[in-house]
Amino acid sequence: MSKAIIVVDFAYKGAKRKGYGTGRTGLSSTLKYLQYRDKVQNQLAENRDYERWQDRGMGLHWRDILKNSDQMQSKHVLAWTWVISPAPDLMALVPEHKRRDFVCDLTEHVVEDYYTERGFDLLEYSYILHDRSTEDEGLQQLHTHVVLPGTAPSVAERLPVYNNKERGHDALFRQVATQHFAAMLDDDIGPEWRREREDERTRG
Template sequence: MTMRCFTNWYYIPAGNYGKARGLLTYLQYRDDRDAHIPRAGGPERWVDCGLGSNWREILDNAAELENRRTNTLLRSLVIRPPQEDIARLEQVDPERWAERRELMHELVQQVMHAEMERRGIEWPGGRQPMDLPYSYVIHAPDDKNGVESLHAHVITPAMDRDGERPFNIYPKDVQLTRQVAERETERLFELERVRERQQEQEPGRDGLSDAKMPSPSLEIGFYDL
């Protein structure tokens, strides 16, 4: 079965501030292990959803919400849609292809919204989602075959905004995160239409047919935790 969207959770243990700094600066200044972004005059990297707009702010805020009980300084989520289907989008729907970064932003926000909803608490007035600050970057390097690998790195603290409730990740959460990401990827990028169009085309008709399409790379440029 084809993987509809790659996701995985990582974490950095409590007290490992040097490793956290290495991860955050890597995400801020690189698209992958080779593509360096100048420290001065580079593009805005982080989307601040409450945790910070640069690596220093993110590290400081994560340190404030460190969870010694679960030995967690911060968590990181990688989200990567299927790059072969996203690449085909350029021919099937050029307008949607041009909006792929905006769609990626919405994908991240929908996934994180689901994370907070799932950990909500029932109150007399209704369900209250977890208040979890986070920040993220979107990278889009080309893989070794020259195919763009659009993906996001999300950073969260180990506790909620008030430092009262832990943000834990269990095996069932890993699967639920992936299910949400797959569903939202299909909806936002309309990938079913991409696959239907691909089936209609004869092999070899264009450079993105099954016969010509480079194999997808699951080696996402990510700091080694």
């Protein structure tokens, strides 16, 4: 089996607290952690010009995101939390000065196209870019954490959004992310990355 070129995952915070890390308190803690993550782990935060949250309708601060999550929650879901993490070895092929914008653009393409594929109107979201070094190879691992409401807008009223692995939503998520990342790599560095991955698969 070929190595995945991007790792994505979704989870949710329920509308009701059912233990540690759940409900509104759990979401609040998660948002604070993402915003104030240790500078040793988040090298980007050492730059005074670094803007933590990218606001696409949910807010630029954890308090705003929490407030908007309250207002746009569904019966069961307070907010969705996603992780979008392109493979470090492939990101290393992208010129360093382009990487941050590359991952931000990738994140927005994935979020917006996934909801389009699900038949929803474009919804509000915010995301934050984090950086760390991989343990095995010492490569930079840029990735984003995305926070989305429990509902999506529609003409009449907001509609609840559920992501279920049993209904293939996780497979769709991976498919959308993989297609966009592959297309962006093709545009930015050419098809060489595909040959390298094929060589890795052959050697493996």
